[in-house]
Amino acid sequence: xxxxxxxxxxxxxxxxxxxxxxxxxxxxxxxxxxxxxxxxxxxxxxxxxxxxxxxxxxxxxxxxxxxxxxxxxxxxxxxxxxxxxxxxxxxxxxxxxxxxxxxxxxxxxxxxxxxxxxxxxxxxxxxxxxxxxxxxxxxxxxxxxxxxxxxxxxxxxxxxxxxxxxxxxxxxxxxxxxxxxxxxxxxxxxxxxxxxxxxxxxxxxxxxxxxxxxxxxxxxxxxxxxxxxxxxxxxxxxxxxxxxxxxxxxxxxxxxxxxxxxxxxxxxxxxxxxxxxxxxxxxxxxxxxxxxxxxxxxxxxxxxxxxxxxxxxxxxxxxxxxxxxxxxxxxxxxxxxxxxxxxxxxxxxxxxxxxxxxxxxxxxxxxxxxxxxxxxxxxxxxxxxxxxxxxxxxxxxxxxxxxxxxxxxxxxxxxxxxxxxxxxxxxxxxxxxxxxxxxxxxxxxxxxxxxxxxxxxxxxxxxxxxxxxxxxxxxxxxxxxxxxxxx
Amino acid sequence: xxxxxxxxxxxxxxxxxxxxxxxxxxxxxxxxxxxxxxxxxxxxxxxxxxxxxxxxxxxxxxxxxxxxxxxxxxxxxxxxxxxxxxxxxxxxxxxxxxxxxxxxxxxxxxxxxxxxxxxxxxxxxxxxxxxxxxxxxxxxxxxxxxxxxxxxxxxxxxxxxxxxxxxxxxxxxxxxxxxxxxxxxxxxxxxxxxxxxxxxxxxxxxxxxxxxxxxxxxxxxxxxx
Numbered sequence: 001x002x003x004x005x006x007x008x009x010x011x012x013x014x015x016x017x018x019x020x021x022x023x024x025x026x027x028x029x030x031x032x033x034x035x036x037x038x039x040x041x042x043x044x045x046x047x048x049x050x051x052x053x054x055x056x057x058x059x060x061x062x063x064x065x066x067x068x069x070x071x072x073x074x075x076x077x078x079x080x081x082x083x084x085x086x087x088x089x090x091x092x093x094x095x096x097x098x099x100x101x102x103x104x105x106x107x108x109x110x111x112x113x114x115x116x117x118x119x120x121x122x123x124x125x126x127x128x129x130x131x132x133x134x135x136x137x138x139x140x141x142x143x144x145x146x147x148x149x150x151x152x153x154x155x156x157x158x159x160x161x162x163x164x165x166x167x168x169x170x171x172x173x174x175x176x177x178x179x180x181x182x183x184x185x186x187x188x189x190x191x192x193x194x195x196x197x198x199x200x201x202x203x204x205x206x207x208x209x210x211x212x213x214x215x216x217x218x219x220x221x222x223x224x225x226x227x228x229x230x231x232x233x234x235x236x237x238x239x240x241x242x243x244x245x246x247x248x249x250x251x252x253x254x255x256x257x258x259x260x261x262x263x264x265x266x267x268x269x270x271x272x273x274x275x276x277x278x279x280x281x282x283x284x285x286x287x288x289x290x291x292x293x294x295x296x297x298x299x300x301x302x303x304x305x306x307x308x309x310x311x312x313x314x315x316x317x318x319x320x321x322x323x324x325x326x327x328x329x330x331x332x333x334x335x336x337x338x339x340x341x342x343x344x345x346x347x348x349x350x351x352x353x354x355x356x357x358x359x360x361x362x363x364x365x366x367x368x369x370x371x372x373x374x375x376x377x378x379x380x381x382x383x384x385x386x387x388x389x390x391x392x393x394x395x396x397x398x399x400x401x402x403x404x405x406x407x408x409x410x411x412x413x414x415x416x417x418x419x420x421x422x423x424x425x426x427x428x429x430x431x432x433x434x435x436x437x438x439x440x441x442x443x444x445x446x447x448x449x450x451x452x453x454x455x456x457x458x459x460x461x462x463x464x465x466x467x468x469x470x471x472x473x474x475x476x477x478x479x480x481x482x483x484x485x486x487x
Numbered sequence: 488x489x490x491x492x493x494x495x496x497x498x499x500x501x502x503x504x505x506x507x508x509x510x511x512x513x514x515x516x517x518x519x520x521x522x523x524x525x526x527x528x529x530x531x532x533x534x535x536x537x538x539x540x541x542x543x544x545x546x547x548x549x550x551x552x553x554x555x556x557x558x559x560x561x562x563x564x565x566x567x568x569x570x571x572x573x574x575x576x577x578x579x580x581x582x583x584x585x586x587x588x589x590x591x592x593x594x595x596x597x598x599x600x601x602x603x604x605x606x607x608x609x610x611x612x613x614x615x616x617x618x619x620x621x622x623x624x625x626x627x628x629x630x631x632x633x634x635x636x637x638x639x640x641x642x643x644x645x646x647x648x649x650x651x652x653x654x655x656x657x658x659x660x661x662x663x664x665x666x667x668x669x670x671x672x673x674x675x676x677x678x679x680x681x682x683x684x685x686x687x688x689x690x691x692x693x694x695x696x697x698x699x700x701x702x703x704x705x706x707x708x709x710x711x712x
Contacts, residue, residue, distance in 0.1 A: 079691075081538050087527055123600055181701070182701070188695075191698060211523060212692065228525070228527050
């Protein structure tokens, strides 16, 4: 999976597509398997990136990976009360409005209003938080200032970032990362969570889940959610019933900005643990090393030996994900220092500075139309805290290459950048005109088939194909129909 | 006659209900086996309710099991007066801890509007039965002391006679009313057990302690070289 952040317009269409398909049931009202955050900002649940508080993900200790939240011995002591479990107040209390009042109110001089009522208690509530409460910074500097990633910045840069003229934000759509080394799976006492061998989707078996909530605290991205009505946890299933029938997941399919790419990659599962033990600085590179070249005949042979179907090997060769992440070095994982090796990669946003307001006059920031990326509004150090585990090099590389591609295309189509400048920019970014052309095509002109390279379903694997997801939509789980039991 | 009803018919009926319904429920409605945790809706009070309750009741149940299964070992332990005191005071302490937890559970459920929304009639049935069980148990400990010794001599034989399918209710017949109430209530709890949230006890995650870190499943088994 790749999300191209430069193209995200923050419209939340993905969130709503997901909500309408999967989480409009009792107990899931507050869940957003797909949500879009404004960065800098506190996110959902509030300050989820702060692992001192939430204790998600892995830590490397004495050459071994350990869960921050639990362990085989700790689970015995903590099973009755999970000490690092977020509560509903860290997300928000879902509400609706008493619309009936609009029609049933007795006649009076005032317009009737629909008061907000909690979807849990049914009682009137004061709305104090909601999904996307700090969307576009919510008109307040408070949310941006509390972003945990700002700790990486020195006070001066931080101040600069918040000068109203320079105030920059971008959108960060988040779904389950379907990690290579998932901490939710490792923490589940019941063994209900598993990574599917065929496609790497991390799923939660609703029949085996007993509601111990370990996954909720272990996931550093807070992408497993506890359903307070059924007493089971739930998470993004990457719309596997759709994938198995060759369709893109609902959030991918509905994306207005076409920022989302989906394709499979071949990787060496045996090297994951060793790679996850590397220093923070090297993690991005370590993860890329595990991802193997699908054109390499040895890799193909090894994949076939391991039982990977021919069609999957074939589709890996056309994977846009491989291109963005490995070939071009543009796709970066979110917070890889949590060491779960997320398989959702982000192309970092450029956010160039065009001009700024001084007194009453607008000043161009630079004579060049495209100022250097170092002057971009989101400091590289900030982006590195999000996408590079503090390694500015990988972020700078991705930004510089995107900038060079823009110059190159500008020289071809508009002509106000001369060819030498474009060529020099490409060279400095470690790119070539051919590569720039390919990046441009996949970024700007990609068709549905280019963006979603989904292997054709394998009949013997696609068990869910036989079921219509709409049959179970309003029910409690997926793949079976059964009401929760509260006696 | 009453004794036979309460101490032979009732135990067998409730055990039959217990086994039949738990197995049927596990096989046909596995989805409903869950702890139904409410920690997500209320986090702080949950600690003071759930933790003392569970640790307390686990300790007390372990001692009951010891009295039932290892009566000789328990009597041998009690030979020493100091050890008898430790056992009696320790178990009373754990019972009080469980009671403290249970009272907190009930107050928490009654007072928090979010929790009221997820608390059912069945929950209250269990809470009331547990409260009766705790109060009678603590009363027995206070008014008919040294239970760890007389339990092994007078009640274990009755329980074993139930297991041998030759119930001898005479062992219980002579017991004081508090003890009888404690026993009858216990079998009522066992009878309602399979219909309620208590079934989560049966699915404690034991396999976690020795399974591999990661779980990878394939829809269908495939050939691997």
